[in-house]
Amino acid sequence: IANIGRIMKKALPDNAKIAKDAKETVQECVSEFISFITSEACEKCKNEKRKTINGEDILSSIQVLGFEGYNDILKMYLAKYRESVRANGETVGVEEKE
Template identity: 30%
Template sequence: MRIWGLTNRLTATVQKIITEILPPSSGQTFSKDARDLLMECCVEFITLISSEANDISEKEAKKTIACEHVEKALRDLGFSDYIADVLAVAEEHKQQLKSREKKQSKMEQSGLTEEELLRQQQELFRSATDKYNSVPE
């Protein structure tokens, strides 16, 4: 299902939120029409905030929309109540990126140059090919 170019990811996210808010044990259900309307509202909200944040970043001659642009967009559009939660999620995301960067730096921690690592990789491929080719059929 696609709504304004968004993929099923939006559907899954909205469904997860609905399930958290309205668990099956409550006896209440959420109709497909209501879910679709909620998704359209979500898309409209995201589009509104994104557009405003983009305008703000362009006025500052920036090529990248930053957290402060989203924060100002929320404030300018009257959604100041959301700012604390948005900034908390942004900080959490930043921490997750830092932990990913640490994992990615294993190459740097090896102490080997890129050429040495490439040479080792090629040797491993050669070794694997030799082993594969030497197996009797």
């Protein structure tokens, strides 16, 4: 709930307050949204006989479920994330084929 509160505060004026039930409601909505998107991504993986959900699966799910307005910004975020991971010498895991 603390993270949700911080995110919500960024969208509000400095003097705004957020009731606990508002934070809890947003938390429930976010959890449901994550489950919705993940379930679609999982179906895609099953159909392709893969076990690991990757960033492309999430982007595809967002498109399929009608949230295509978020696709461009999420593609940019995913690219920056991968770039950051590679710059730190970590493995991203997206190139893995099962």
